[in-house]
Amino acid sequence: MTSPDVIFIVLDTQRADRLGCYGHTRPTSPNLDRFAAEGALFERAVSPAQWTIPSHASLFTGLYPTAHGVTQSSQSLSANRPHLAEVMRRLGYETIGFCNNPLVGVLNNGFKRGFQTFYNYGGAFPSVPDSSNPWPWPVSRLAESYTQFLRRISYPIQNFVGRSDLAFRISLHAWLTPLWSKIANFKGQNERSTQDVVQFLQDREENTSDQPLFLFMNLMETHLPFWAPAEFVDRIAPYFRHSKEARAIMRTWNREAYRWAAPLAEPLDELEERVLKDMYDAEVAYQDYYLGALFETLAQRRRNRDTLTIIVADHGDGLGDHNFFGHAFVAYDELVRVPLIMHWPGKVAAETRVAAPVSTRRVFHTILDAAAPTAEQSPALDEALGDDAGHARRLSLRHTLAGRDPEQETAFSEIYPPLNFVKAIESRQPELLARYRCLSPRRAVVRPAREDAGAPLKLITVDDTPEELYNLAADPPEMDNRLAADPLVAAALALALDQMAQRAAREHEAQPAGATVELDGDELLRQRLRGLGYLE
Template sequence: MLDGSTDQTKSLARLQPTGTLMAAKPNILFIVLDTQRRDRLSLYGHQRDTSPQLDAFAQDATIFERAIAPAQWTIPAHGSLFTGLYPGAHQLQQAHQALPHEHITLAEHLQAAGYHTTAFCNNPMVGLLETGLQRGFHHFFNYAGASPNRPVDMRRSGPRKAVATQFRKLARKVTNQFAHNDMMFKLSLNPLVVPIWSRMVNYKGNTERSIDDLIDYLGTERAGSSQKPLFTFLNLMGTHTPYRPPQDVVERIAPSIKHDKHAWRFITEHNADAGAWISPADPPLADWQRDTLSTFYDAEIMDQDVHLGRLFAYLEASGALDDTVVIIAADHGEGHGDHDFVGHSFVVYQELVHVPLMIHYPERFPAKRIPTNVSTRRIYHTILEMAGLYPDSDVEALSLTRSLNGVPDPEGGVAFSEAFPPDNLLTILDERMPGIVTNRKLTQVRRGVYDGDHKLAMVGDDVENLFHVASDPSEVSDVAEEKPDLAETLRQRVSQFVDDASKEKAKATYNGGVSKEMMDNLRALGYIE
């Protein structure tokens, strides 16, 4: 027995006893390229050779051409990746919210099944805020914030370790205050303050160190005697603002920019103005300004790709690829003035929600490209299936193994995205750009539905646009008036989707997450060690 709860039994059903489990389960490495646009990777046809290491790794992977992020920004997107639910259902939509305990996270499932769960995270939104996204990890290493937490810290002892631990707790508490206090958040966006915190508190983490530590960790685990399979999560934030790639990388991307004083001045001012990272472009950015943002963004991709190459080389040389499922995806993309929006706060246009996704595991995922629309929330179901865990019928049905060519997709090529506006930004924008919140309808939830070659975008209950994204991937031509019947059909589909999410929100798998008592019971039964 677990603890007498039927829902708990259902949620953690079909687990194998420890001995059987350890011999059969593959290791799983889940890499999130934070804020990575699909169209800026050479892997997906970008004119610049931004990602040669990723391109080479993907040659033996299944590449999804039409992967759709469930949300346009970090917190709700990670909530979907970790629960398999859309944001309207899992309810983690704001920085000051926490994932309801009734939604068991991916790491909680895997930990309960005997996996050793470890995270190497560069995004403070994921690693430092009390959102519930850290639930289920034995170790969660943070590379962002005033006091990063690395594996080396675990080997310290005595007064030094005690002081570091207390300072880390204080820094974490202060960080969470910014998510809950509008005044503190507003202060943090002051251009005089932004350069301080964006550099001194490791806002983007440290890509190089996190990958160094990950390689060391994997090497130690493979060399040791532990029989536990590994679930490892890596979040990389190199392509997020502010853009400060090495100068030599910028010049490789765009040699002519070396002497372009306007471009360097613009990017310096943009990096110091965090409000500009999240504001609609009003007035619209000039072409040269958009090109400058694109150039520095592409340089960040190239710089991060070098470090990914080191990780891929280790996986190959160590033999880890023989028994490891490697999943690489973006949580969302980024706007550079496209559709007159900058950043990733309010809309569901292609540049924000059409994201890269690839899976390297030749045993189940052949080297091919898949043209079907799929939601990246299904990574959750895929990982659970790879681990042999089936807490409910959705896992087997929604695993991305069901979307390979020749196999009918269970969702019929339909995927949704939801943009719940970050409420701590609305007050800032109302002061920074009076009237913009009302004029652009920024308080309303925007949603998109992809169905075949078309995509409908809605703001609130109203149709905003209809695009034929197969022939118009930049979403320039609105065809809603030309195809009113299709627009109405898709509008009804979105309406039904919202109703279904409301019903899902009311469900409770069980109350309290994976409790200590449940873990003790599972351990006593031999399901976990």
């Protein structure tokens, strides 16, 4: 049995409920829906975190945020924690990344470790394949050399902006947002990167390489700012072209980056809510359009049946739900319930739908389990992971597909607020910090009820205190808090959360994170951060 090629796609900021295969009534995702129908779809996939950095660290290590310790832009992945790409490389894979999110591709946080080639489409000076360069060879070579020089200069600056509270707050001013969001490629160049992946796969077909492939791609299309091409806006929201008020709303939101993650001081009005949700859907439809070409290329490859493709989101996005926007502070499903699709012809049955809650951190275990299928490959996996090698095989999602879930159909999320946004709110609307408890850590657990036909239940704690309990089958928007009505259920779920937190803390102590949060003399903030677990 040979090792399969592995295509690992992260749809950054993609809500599950805005895709047709997850029940959305709009035709936003016909290509993704067809691809999902050819494999397995996990109906209740739960992200271990609500924003990019801790979520990607979990995808790359298989650990919950407390365990891997990378919860802020000022932290980096410890060298003692094996990165997925590093392990795949040890297993003999060619490792390549195509990334559009600067938090993954630009920040010096250890997320690029293990990739032999890593193309970064975000930031001021993107790095792209030679085949993506439109200039003839001599000019392109000179341009690439000059760009590499500028990249060496710009990366420390971009790292400083990403890690410095003051620089971050300055960047949020409305007159600067259009500059860094477009000129500095905040959202990357998503369609271009997908075209480059298609070209790479086609070129690889001609080279007939025997080396297995691990390809990672991050698409950031559905993140603000929203500016999908007109044809997709017209398809989703035909009124938008003719409504000056609607266009003005979108222009305001696209340039006011501070609002992308701040709690709402007042609820959105009816038109504002409609415009934002429609423009999000237009971005989903645009993303689906260019993914169609990638799915077609995958279907035509000689190794089609020897290719495992996993599509997942790192987190969702709040669009005014629960009076929050963006993905900074809460554990509701609009942020932590994400799409998760496995496609492997001949290995994963078509039209499989899995109702059991699963953590998306198990993508790590699933890929490694598939990459080392034989006894001959086990020593390499053992060498890379040590005592965790058996753990990796045990937590593979193949067991859940076979009806034997190793985690008793239970998944957790840990909400560590991004401190750069906390400081931004503190400087602009400090009253919101207390009102929405923006410095309080939150945790959530999702698992089926022991009765009620296994309806998924969800408990949310704030500062380790149970505060919300929802029946997700009867109440998908999470508006009917059942905590007082079902105290015994809440107690059982709270126990599960406490056990998970203790387990993650022990894992963290065994291998501490690679960097610490640095502060400037705010003792109150220090006290809150100790409660969050950021400080000793």
